[in-house]
Amino acid sequence: MEHRIERIKKLLHAQSYKLTPQREATVRVLLEREEDHLSAEDVYLLVKEKAPEIGLATVYRTLELLSELKIVDKINFGDGVSRYDLRKEGAAHFHHHLVCMECGTVEEIVEDLLEDVEKIVERDWQFKVKDHRLTFHGICRKCQQKELE
Amino acid sequence: MEHRIERIKKLLHAQSYKLTPQREATVRVLLEREEDHLSAEDVYLLVKEKAPEIGLATVYRTLELLSELKIVDKINFGDGVSRYDLRKEGAAHFHHHLVCMECGTVEEIVEDLLEDVEKIVERDWQFKVKDHRLTFHGICRKCQQKELE
DNA sequence: AAATCAATTGAGAATCATTCACAAATTATA
DNA sequence: TATAATTTGTGAATGATTCTCAATTGATTT
Ligand SMILES: [Zn+2]
Ligand SMILES: [Zn+2]
Ligand SMILES: [Zn+2]
Ligand SMILES: [Zn+2]
Numbered sequence: 001m002e003h004r005i006e007r008i009k010k011l012l013h014a015q016s017y018k019l020t021p022q023r024e025a026t027v028r029v030l031l032e033r034e035e036d037h038l039s040a041e042d043v044y045l046l047v048k049e050k051a052p053e054i055g056l057a058t059v060y061r062t063l064e065l066l067s068e069l070k071i072v073d074k075i076n077f078g079d080g081v082s083r084y085d086l087r088k089e090g091a092a093h094f095h096h097h098l099v100c101m102e103c104g105t106v107e108e109i110v111e112d113l114l115e116d117v118e119k120i121v122e123r124d125w126q127f128k129v130k131d132h133r134l135t136f137h138g139i140c141r142k143c144q145q146k147e148l149e
Numbered sequence: 150m151e152h153r154i155e156r157i158k159k160l161l162h163a164q165s166y167k168l169t170p171q172r173e174a175t176v177r178v179l180l181e182r183e184e185d186h187l188s189a190e191d192v193y194l195l196v197k198e199k200a201p202e203i204g205l206a207t208v209y210r211t212l213e214l215l216s217e218l219k220i221v222d223k224i225n226f227g228d229g230v231s232r233y234d235l236r237k238e239g240a241a242h243f244h245h246h247l248v249c250m251e252c253g254t255v256e257e258i259v260e261d262l263l264e265d266v267e268k269i270v271e272r273d274w275q276f277k278v279k280d281h282r283l284t285f286h287g288i289c290r291k292c293q294q295k296e297l298e
Numbered sequence: 299a300a301a302t303c304a305a306t307t308g309a310g311a312a313t314c315a316t317t318c319a320c321a322a323a324t325t326a327t328a
Numbered sequence: 329t330a331t332a333a334t335t336t337g338t339g340a341a342t343g344a345t346t347c348t349c350a351a352t353t354g355a356t357t358t
Contacts, residue, residue: 018325018326023335040316056337057337057338076225098270098276109270113270117263118285121285125256126290126293127289128293133286136270136281138276141275165305166305167306169354171307204308205345206346
């Protein structure tokens, strides 16, 4: 935890940004809830528990900043809000998501899986891939079992 | 064109929806601009040229309806607006997109490319895939050439 | 064709997420 | 400590989307 905060602090300093208390509190929330996919509002409410004076705009600004620095990725599952997702330590690519159409849970896939597809896209479309977003919509394991009952 | 309108009309009737003049005008805009990725506002302005009395809410309602019927897919490239994309004739899956980070153009990939990945996801995550969203962000061919100059 | 009933529409208000503006507070630096 | 630049909180502004509701339309029955 502290180790990851340190690393983020260095990334900020490298671009001459400061790790203010508000920013640190925000990062801590993201670390503590790493497996979730929090909206800005979600983050705001959680940060308020640690730092009640924080303003919503600051949370938006911090998330925006972390996005620029590729510390978090901004995703959209089509429900009208942006969600913010910490990059896995040392991950070259953004991870993938499985969204259950039944219960709404979101699973993560850390494995790359797209290596071959990216090669094809670069070769056949001459498009230089920098990043990707891959989301599968379907039925999760639990909901499949429920359907059988 | 007329043939595709007819098909859509049948899809609507099958669920006992009507193809009203407003809905037809909206579908015609989508057909005419099939290669674009129009926002609701874009569609509204174009439909107004054919049917000036139409209201924005009707366009939203129509796009929502076409989404439910899987005639169009709703996508979000992270710029704050939803975009609406006609499914290709007879396509089993939603097509993929290449978004240029430099000039903003959006290319389409109709080829499936994800067959193997979906098999892996179904087998290893026991997730029943119904749909997907795949977008690559990077540099398009034209912008790569510009950089070399 | 008129009557009937449900579906659909247009207009504008309401809502919701996100951004902006700006004065006050904080931080790093001299 | 004085200075300058960055960051913050507040509340207002914006922009996209949804909602409300009375009026209109479309299909169906007489
Ligand atoms: Zn589920
Ligand atoms: Zn994730
Ligand atoms: Zn380009
Ligand atoms: Zn498309």
